[in-house]
Amino acid sequence: MEISGARVLVVGATGVLGGLTACALAERGAEVALAGRNPVRLAALAQDLGDCPARSFEACDLDQCTALGPWAQRVLSGLDGVLVAVGAAGFGAVEDVSNAAAGHLLTVNALCPMAVLRGAAPVVADKGFLLAVTGDQAERPGTADYAASKAALSGWLGVLAGELAPRSVAVVDFRPPHLDTGCTERPLIGRPLTPQPGADPLDTALALVERITAA
Numbered sequence: 001m002e003i004s005g006a007r008v009l010v011v012g013a014t015g016v017l018g019g020l021t022a023c024a025l026a027e028r029g030a031e032v033a034l035a036g037r038n039p040v041r042l043a044a045l046a047q048d049l050g051d052c053p054a055r056s057f058e059a060c061d062l063d064q065c066t067a068l069g070p071w072a073q074r075v076l077s078g079l080d081g082v083l084v085a086v087g088a089a090g091f092g093a094v095e096d097v098s099n100a101a102a103g104h105l106l107t108v109n110a111l112c113p114m115a116v117l118r119g120a121a122p123v124v125a126d127k128g129f130l131l132a133v134t135g136d137q138a139e140r141p142g143t144a145d146y147a148a149s150k151a152a153l154s155g156w157l158g159v160l161a162g163e164l165a166p167r168s169v170a171v172v173d174f175r176p177p178h179l180d181t182g183c184t185e186r187p188l189i190g191r192p193l194t195p196q197p198g199a200d201p202l203d204t205a206l207a208l209v210e211r212i213t214a215a
């Protein structure tokens with residue numbers, strides 16, 4: 001897809017990867033609309049990007065998530081693509097994770113992105129794209145609920161890709177490696193991990209833009 005002039009909704013724009021990608025898209029001439037939870041970071045980024053449209057939301061309010069695509073289509077007078085970079089880490093042996101915590105992680109990492117793309121699918125332009133950041137689903141001890149939430153999203157994206165193929169809408173499952181964003185140091189459940197070196201988030205944001213270009 002040609003980035004210049006594309007109308008793109010970035011959900012999770014207040015996070016490290018979402019924010020860097022929103023900036024990279026805007027630098028290449030995309031018209032962006034931003035959605036994020038933290039109102040201060042959201043307002044600051046929207047101002048940096050020329051007072052672009054911005055809307056706050058909470059991942060656990062799935063109807064709010066579903067409403068984001070139609071909102072972006074309205075404020076941008078069309079919608080060529082949606083990128084969802086919402087997510088949270090969560091750690092703990094299976095027996096130590098409460099059902100409530102597991103449900104919360106599944107909601108933020110899977111049900112929220114699904115709800116966003118469910119709302120966006122009918123309004124995104126033919127030949128557009130719908131992208132969600134999933135990530136590592138390796139079976140390491142202490143990551144069962146995190147890996148399950150990302151695997152659920154990946155499976156759902158695979159089916160959506162087939163459903164939208166007749167309209168040539170590209171459905172992208174973007175799986176970065178571990179990144180230096182500090183995400184694993186602020187987990188939703190369990191104890192923060194000792195910081196481990198990861199890939200450069202800016203390089204990953206640029207790779208994400210390349211992936212959209214190729215879509």
Ligand SMILES: NC(=O)c1ccc[n+]([C@@H]2O[C@H](COP(=O)([O-])OP(=O)(O)OC[C@H]3O[C@@H](n4cnc5c(N)ncnc54)[C@H](OP(=O)(O)O)[C@@H]3O)[C@@H](O)[C@H]2O)c1
Pocket residue numbers: 011012013014015016017018036037038039057058059060084085086087088089108133134135136175176177178179180181182183184198
């Ligand atoms: N960092 C890694 O090593 C890594 C590796 C593979 C995949 N990923 C995935 O990449 C994506 C971006 O992660 P990141 O590293 O950039 O982490 P990040 O900086 O922590 O960004 C996470 C984003 O999710 C949003 N979010 C979390 N809980 C939310 C909630 N309840 N309601 C609304 N928004 C919520 C955050 O909003 P606020 O900031 O406004 O609270 C933020 O915009 C995530 O899907 C993550 O799982 C990360």
